[in-house]
Amino acid sequence: MRCAIPDLPNDTFASQGRWHDALVNASIPWDSGDQTFDQCKxxxxxxxxxxxxxxxxxxxxxxxSFKRTFVTSVSI
Structure with missing residues (x-):
């Protein structure tokens, strides 16, 4: 899980290509301790x-691993 890129309606966790990787790297802070993208900011x-x-x-x-979970199924 990571933060979704604001104003990118089709953002996905999986890479959509180099442009998407660059946008994720520019938009989501990297947590070097956990070696993951920030989940809160x-x-x-x-x-x-x-x-x-x-x-x-x-x-x-x-x-x-899971195509669908309770969290991804709930609509707000």
């Missing part, structure tokens, strides 16, 4: 500085 790239973070509003999930 996303960079506020609209501020032009790329160093401010804000809480996630949406998440994307790795569907490699």
């Amino acid at each position: 996303v960079r506020d790239i609209l501020d032009g500085r790329h160093n401010e973070t804000v809480p996630c509003e949406k998440w994307v999930y790795d569907k490699q």
Whole structure:
């Protein structure tokens, strides 16, 4: 699981190509301790500085092991 990229309606956990990887790397802080992308914060790239973070509003999930879970099935 990681934060979804804001304003990218078709964001997925799986890579959609180099453009997507670059956008994830620019938007989601890396947690070097866990070796994963941050699950709670996303960079506020609209501020032009790329160093401010804000809480996630949406998440994307790795569907490699489970195609569907209770969390991904619930609609808010």
